[in-house]
Amino acid sequence: MIWDTQPKFSAFIDQCGPWLRGGPRLPLEFSRISDSRSGALTLVIDPEYGTECSVSYCVSARDLSPDAVEDLWVREGPTRKEWIGSFRDPFEHCSYFQAIQAWAWNHGFDDVVWTALPPDFQAARKPFSVDVSYIQGLDIENATLARKYIKRAPEFAQTPVRRALQRFVKMGDQTP
Secondary structure: OOOOOOHHHHHHHHOEOOOEOOOOEEEEEEEEEOOOOOOOEEEEEOOOOOEEEEOOEOOEOOOOHHHHHHHHHHHHOOOOHHHEEOOOOOHHHOOOHHHHHHHHHHOOOOOOOEEOOOOOHHHHOOOOOOOOHHHHOOOHHHHHHHHHHHHHOOOOOOOHHHHHHHHHOOOOOOOO
């Protein structure tokens, strides 16, 4: 979300300030297979396989949380609205909720809105693994897109999958 400035995201970009470092520490991993990005592994909050990373954040210009939820939902579309997290049920029961809430209160925020797309590596019909076999199984064009997405992810997202891919390919123009 930080680096992707496609025109379709302009409404979201118009409603928030600049990206800032020092957000809450959340368990992140490239453990979701994106339909909209040709099978690329996308970075999600993954309580089971994720690595604790301090994320970036931006401050919404909206006064009401439902409006900020709507902005992020439109930005993340097409997705389910229930995959936009905030300080409401059922997110209050997530294993990472306390980290977000404590960070918010320490920074004077009443609510936080985040993308809560679930990991779905099982869609590949194999268990999650930090090796690069999933990317190797993609055709050349989609493997290149997948590698590009991981390469462009913020540097704070140092996860086992990213490190495995970096070891396999020096993130140049080679295809795994």
